[in-house]
Amino acid sequence: MIYDDEMETLPREALEALQLKRLQNTVERVYNLVPFYRRKFEEAKVKPEDIKSLDDLKRLPFTTKQDLRDNYPFGLFTIPLEQVVRVHASSGTTGKPTVVGYSKRDVDVWSDLMARSLAATGVTKGDIIQNAYGYGLFTGGLGVHYGGERLGATVIPISGGNTKKQIMIMKDFGSTVLTATPSYTLYLAETMKEMGIKREELKLKVGILGAEPWSDEMRKAIEEKLGIDALDIYGLSEIMGPGVAIECIEAKNGLHIWEDAFIPEIIDPETGEVLPDGEEGELVITTILKEAIPLIRYRTRDITRIIKEPCKCGRTHRRIERIKGRTDDMLIIRGVNIFPSQIESLLMETEGVEPHYQIIVDRVNNLDTMEIIVEVSENIFSDEIKHLQKLKERIEKDIKDLYGITVKVTLSEPKTLQRFEGKAKRVIDKRKI
Amino acid sequence: MKRIRQISVFVENRPGRLLEVVDLLGKNGINIKALSLADSSDFGIVRLVVKGVDDAIKVLKENGFTVRETPIIACMIEDKPGSLAKILKTLAENEINIEYMYGFASPIEGKAVMVFKFSETEKAQEILDKHNIKMLTQEEIREI
Numbered sequence: 001m002i003y004d005d006e007m008e009t010l011p012r013e014a015l016e017a018l019q020l021k022r023l024q025n026t027v028e029r030v031y032n033l034v035p036f037y038r039r040k041f042e043e044a045k046v047k048p049e050d051i052k053s054l055d056d057l058k059r060l061p062f063t064t065k066q067d068l069r070d071n072y073p074f075g076l077f078t079i080p081l082e083q084v085v086r087v088h089a090s091s092g093t094t095g096k097p098t099v100v101g102y103s104k105r106d107v108d109v110w111s112d113l114m115a116r117s118l119a120a121t122g123v124t125k126g127d128i129i130q131n132a133y134g135y136g137l138f139t140g141g142l143g144v145h146y147g148g149e150r151l152g153a154t155v156i157p158i159s160g161g162n163t164k165k166q167i168m169i170m171k172d173f174g175s176t177v178l179t180a181t182p183s184y185t186l187y188l189a190e191t192m193k194e195m196g197i198k199r200e201e202l203k204l205k206v207g208i209l210g211a212e213p214w215s216d217e218m219r220k221a222i223e224e225k226l227g228i229d230a231l232d233i234y235g236l237s238e239i240m241g242p243g244v245a246i247e248c249i250e251a252k253n254g255l256h257i258w259e260d261a262f263i264p265e266i267i268d269p270e271t272g273e274v275l276p277d278g279e280e281g282e283l284v285i286t287t288i289l290k291e292a293i294p295l296i297r298y299r300t301r302d303i304t305r306i307i308k309e310p311c312k313c314g315r316t317h318r319r320i321e322r323i324k325g326r327t328d329d330m331l332i333i334r335g336v337n338i339f340p341s342q343i344e345s346l347l348m349e350t351e352g353v354e355p356h357y358q359i360i361v362d363r364v365n366n367l368d369t370m371e372i373i374v375e376v377s378e379n380i381f382s383d384e385i386k387h388l389q390k391l392k393e394r395i396e397k398d399i400k401d402l403y404g405i406t407v408k409v410t411l412s413e414p415k416t417l418q419r420f421e422g423k424a425k426r427v428i429d430k431r432k433i
Numbered sequence: 434m435k436r437i438r439q440i441s442v443f444v445e446n447r448p449g450r451l452l453e454v455v456d457l458l459g460k461n462g463i464n465i466k467a468l469s470l471a472d473s474s475d476f477g478i479v480r481l482v483v484k485g486v487d488d489a490i491k492v493l494k495e496n497g498f499t500v501r502e503t504p505i506i507a508c509m510i511e512d513k514p515g516s517l518a519k520i521l522k523t524l525a526e527n528e529i530n531i532e533y534m535y536g537f538a539s540p541i542e543g544k545a546v547m548v549f550k551f552s553e554t555e556k557a558q559e560i561l562d563k564h565n566i567k568m569l570t571q572e573e574i575r576e577i
Contacts, residue, residue, distance in 0.1 A: 120489035374477075376443045383503040384532055384549065385471045385478060411476050413445050414499055433462050 003119035003151070004112070005176035007260055008315045009161045015316055019263055020054050022288035023343040027051050030294055033078040036071055037296065057125065057263060057286065058274050062297045063215045065098055068238065073099040076293050085290055089137045090237045090337055096375070097137065100237055101292040109289050112256050114147020120256065120315070122249040123177050125152030128203075130175035132184060133211065133322055133335075133405075134160045139241030140335065141362070147243055160184065160335075163191045167230035175202040180223060181335040182207075182214040182230070186366035199227045206249070208233050210242060211335040212368075213258050213323055232322055238298055239285050245320055254307045254319030261289040264320060265297070266306055269327040277308040282327050283320065301327045329427065331361055333368045336405050340426050343372060346398055350391070353380060356414070370407040372399075375414045434569035435558060436504035438486045439548065442479040443499040446472060455477050457496055457550060463489045466549050466574065467548060469490055469535035480535070481550060482507070484575060507537075507574060509567040512545040519546070520566060527560045529553065 002008050011016070028048045030037040040061045041047065068076065077084065085104050089097035102110065114217060119255070123129065129148045133140030141159055147244070148155040156173060159165060160180070166188060178185060185207055192199070204226060210233035216399065222230040234255050235242035244262060245255035257264050262285050266275045269282040283300045307319040329339050340359055347353045356375035361368065381389055394411045399407050434497075451470060458465060463551040478570065483494040486502070493500045494564075500527045510516045524531065530552040537546035552558035561568055 220492070378499055378501060381443050381499045381501050383480060383501055385441065385473050385480060388476065388478075389473060411443075413443060414497055 001119045001124060003116040003316070004315075005357065008116065008317065009295065010260070010316055012316055015259055016054060018260055019288060022059065022260075023054065023263060024048065024051055026286070026288050026290075026294045027296065029078055030296060031159035034076055036067065036076060054263070057265070057297070057381070059288075060296050062284065062299050063295050064299050065238070068098040068100075069096060072096050074101065076295075079103055079292050083314070086142075088139045088142075088237050088241065090139075091257060096286045098125075098238060103291040106290055107293050108242075109261065110240050110243065111146040111150040113240070114143055115150040116258065117233060117243040117246035118144075118147050118151050118153070118177075118208065120246045120248045121177075121206050121315075122229070123153060123206065123208075127153045128173060129153050129175045129177040129179060130156045130158055130166070130170055130173075131190075131200065132160055132166060132178060132180035133242070138335075139235065139237040140179075143235065143243055143311060144208075163188060167192050167195060167197060170183065170204065171197060174398065176203050176205050178204055178207045178226075178228070179233075180207070180209060181211050182209040182218050183212060183334060183363065183366055183368055185209055185222050185230070186218070186225070186277065189222065190365060193225075199225070201281055202226075204228050206231065206244075207254075212332040214324065216322070226420065234320070234323065236300060236302075238295060239287055239300070243284070245349055248311065248313040248315065250313035250326055251311050254311070254321050256311065256313075256317045256319050257285075258313050259317045262287055264306060264318070266304070267299075269299075269301075269303075277306045278307040280321075280324070283323075301330065302311050303429060331359075331370075331427065331429070333361065333370050333405050336403060338403055338405065342403065343399070344426075346402065347374065347395065348370075350395055350398070353377075353395075357426070360430065361427065361430070368431065370405065371410055372407055373410045373412050375412045377414060410412075435506065435567060436481060436554075437507045437548070437571050437574050439503045439505045439550075440481045440483065440486060440489055440493070441501045441503055442481070442493060444477045444479055446475050446477055450477075451479060453496075454481075454493070454498070457492055458483065458489055460486060461492045463492070466577070467535060467537045469533070471533065472498065480533075482574065484539070504554070505548050506561070507546055507548045507569040508542075508552065508561065509569055510545050510547060512543050515524055516545070517547065522557045523560065523564050523566070524557065527556075529560060537577075546577070551576070 031048045044061045046059045055413045083103055084101040086102040089099045133144055135141030145155050205228055207228050207230040219230045231247040233242055245257040248256050265284040266281040267284050275281045283302045283304050286292045286296050286297050302400040303324045304320045329340055347357055358373045360371040397411045464484040469480045471478045490500050533549040534549045558567055
């Protein structure tokens, strides 16, 4: 179903004209209101009036996650805090998160785009959405929530975890839509099996899954186990949250990115050069409807390509392919973004721990697991087991408190960790996605 | 000071690790007087009383082991039924907590030696002194 028929099927020419107008407004806005952008534009010798066509976008400088950190917490906002109605954040390298704000209109636009996204997967106001994305600073929970309400569907704000209760509610309330990470969805399916609940006992028909990389193989497994259509959703808090792009149920092939709100580009991550449609590279997004914190050419670090061929669903907004990976070392563990450097700084802050560690990521029973192997140096070694156990538990707790993920810390003998070219290989990702 | 030097070695919980420690000491002519192994699910601590502490530490470190020296108390008791219970009763009555303890391999005819790590070493030593329980010095350990 198409939620906003006029906008979603707007002929390309009209859509691009609208994009240019909104881009010009955004560029003008950030240039005048955010000292950071004015400085960056001046360094790049470009002024708002130089943006005469969409092609001129490439003259503008990139914005990175580091820029958000450097301007922590509110430095890139274009409006005073009294006009900001919501903030969200994602975890940052040194414990400082990346903060984004929303004006009343931003929340409104987000709700609309999310409603569009839900509708594109076949959801209607008659549906019951079991929203298993986390509520909180993470955008997943509230993003889906507002979109579901905007569409007029019934939203169950159950958030993540508590799997058996999830299944009970899913069965008793007759949930028809599940929004969750794909790995959690598989875990739910396994738990259902253990509980002896058959998929026929549920009314579930569609899963809208995202916040972590997954594959078509995983899609097949989920669809078979639950008897549903599993669709991919894309978003990131810096740009808005969930609902930046969505797979339509008609084609189930690539995600429509809402081009009346975002301009996607694919660049060569090494040179920064813009690549033509169809070529694989890093996705860069410019927001053209945001008020509180518009971002110009934000480097998502996600690898994909743009599919320019028209989609059979009739939407004119171009599609991006399923995200293939990252250009940096960011790990996505059960939907939580985490950089190895975050683990490293936490270990360094733990008294006596030397920077000899290794992170092992795996997927066991469809759930991501993270193990941190820490070499025991003389500084932390004790003749008593309980002291070493305490150290181990403290690291586990610190990571849980700071990043919200459960990890297993294993103590190892010094120099047992593999070292390559004199440098330890920090991360071993055994997941087969 | 009636303390003796114990060496603690960190080992991963996998087959052959204890053998490597013991083998290394044997090859270097270091005699093990007492040994205990504490374990958790994925690592263990080997605690050793040896003849030639400095050499033992050197050779273990050279071979990449994490080693720590801890002062502990060694008590000589009668090698007969009830003598360990007697000592433990004295300690319990005085609220001395034992972190860990283990015994020596056949030291002297008619005698047994137990080593203790207390949470409050000073206080424990006072109590043991008061009850005339014989504590060994590092020199005495070398002799037995």
